[in-house]
Amino acid sequence: MQKRKLVSILLAMVLVLAACGGNSKEGTNGNTQADGSQEKKTVTVFQFKTEIVEGLHELARAFEAEHPNIKIDVQTVGGSGDYEAGLKTKFASGEGPDIFSNGGYSKLLLWQERIEDLSDQPWVKDISPAAADPVTLDGKVYGLPLSMEGFGYIYNKDIFAEVGIDPLPKTYSELESAAKKISDAGITPFANAYYEWWLVGSQGVSVAFNNQPDTNAFIDGLNDGTATIAGNEHFLNWAKLMQLTLDYGNKNPLTTDHNTAVTMFANGEAAMMQQGNWTQNMIDSINPDMNMGILPMPISDDAAVTSKVTVGVPVNLVVNKDSKVKEEAKMFLNWLVTSDMGKEYITKNFKFIPTLSTIEASPEDMGSLASELVDYVNRGEAFPNISGKYPDGVTQEFGSVIQEFLAGRVDAQQWTENMQAAWDKLK
């Protein structure tokens, strides 16, 4: 008897609650229809570039001023691993952001069913081909590439002039003799931040892939088992280049982190380091008078093949397919790359290398490293950064396998076999 009473009370409560829920829902629906024009819509942007957060916020405020009905909410989680985990959590909890970053290539494939096709957007025709490649799938463009970045060996021009390195090294042998000269002058040739797995596992080793006669065919071959890294000539050559940087590098490279290496370079303690134009601001803040440029990472003596820097697109903004404010999100993206303010921020504030032909940047805006990279691209001496084509998680595996080689635990041949095993494990 008692139990039944309890159950009936509970049921009654549930019913009342349900009724309330239904009512309130209808209420809001009615409201939106009545005065939908005044409804403020919020577009959330989820991204990981910590260095552009402030600028993005300022851009968002300016956009809101022009579009009073739209609110832009920029959320940032730094570091690519944490960013990805955060993004997944957001989608899993049903709060997928309206605009988010995507790395392109395999990441695009991974997220494809969540991403809106943007091919009809006005800026699509202006994307430079190299930047469009990572976000293009079956002829459709899925993202807005925001910037280009590139890396190679950043070098100190003053030190190079002082020890008399002229012309600049374009091949492995020339780099070796340059390192010798610098070392003889009592300066450390290379600052190696091999504590950072991404420096070697993601960026560095992509050079070995790009030196293959046909990089894409090689990667396809790895995936279907017809090609192998084990014993591959270009990987063994790359290992030789790494050995060179170790022989002519700082002490304890495996405990040297990114900041330490950049500081060494900026203070003139080292003449070269494997880095990209994203270090420009940091070097400028330590040593504003630094006179520097960027060199390729040559792994052989065939300059035509190997003497190239690597450029890629780190951030592509994409739109959530299931977003309720898709149109507003697209408006914001369009505004970012077409408004005067957006254009100015991309070049002057973020110091990005623009990816759209409609945005022009002067060397003063971008800094010396970026403008040298642009020169390389214009001369056709640039590899695309294909690290986005590795299977998920391979960059980290590569990083640890390469560190094992750098620590001298395995020889080059064994190292290539471990690289192949890492690929096979995750392909």
Added chain:
Amino acid sequence: MKKRKMEWGLQAFFVGPVFLFFVLILIVPFLLGMYYSLTDWNGIAKTVNWVGLSNFKTLFTDDTGFWQSFIFTTKFTVVGVVLVNIVGFVFAYLLTNALKLRNIMRTVFFMPNVIGGLLLGFIWQFIFIKGFDTIYKLTDWSFFGLAWLGDPTTGFWGIVIVFIWHQAGYLMVIYISSLTNVPKEIVEAAEIDGANRWQMLRSITIPLVMPAVTICLFLAISWSFKIFDINLSLTAGGPYKSTESVAMNIYNEAFQNNRYGLGTAKALLFFVTVAIITLIQVRVTKSKEVEA
């Protein structure tokens, strides 16, 4: 009849909310995890495919990385649990004596526990990499000139050191409360019988603080088995995955390699292992407890 109903109401009132959140935050995700461990979900896709036990098969036959991290974590747990308890107990033992700076010292030793593990890890990373290098340049002691965090051995001991630094203070507080509860009359009687300090420590103090040892061992084992934050901020598993803990291996599998199913399978196996080990430990140390 009426009284029983009241009791039920009270129980529901006090335990109900906690129970509800416990179910929502722990039980439901746990069951979901069990489900995902039988699928090939990548963490993103809208469709989830049932794959049966194949994740567990991969785990046992084709994943040396996981077992390496298991060995690392076990080694770390053995060393970490013993040392952190010894250090915590020694601190507590010294600080229950009438020292002038007693309260300040207690606060200082407890302080690292208040700072989050992630932050501590980054601070210590700086100390190991920059601080030790500077000391080496000043003193030329080879201990500081080692490649700290740069090879498997120093990486391992680096994490052990920071773990002790982080957690010893907490265990110290538990030991202090237990030590001050050791009855005075027994200590006095022993003194009159002519027992020296060592004898007193071994035959009176330690048996009487066994309940605290049970708690502290339990805490230390579960902390060190599940270590993640210090590990992540200090070495991030490097160099070459030699210091990757199981928790980190699981995280990487699920979120980096995008193999959520395999990750949850590992997590499930890990849960069972930790549960068994801590249960055995509590049984064993409980049997050693005595009453004054």
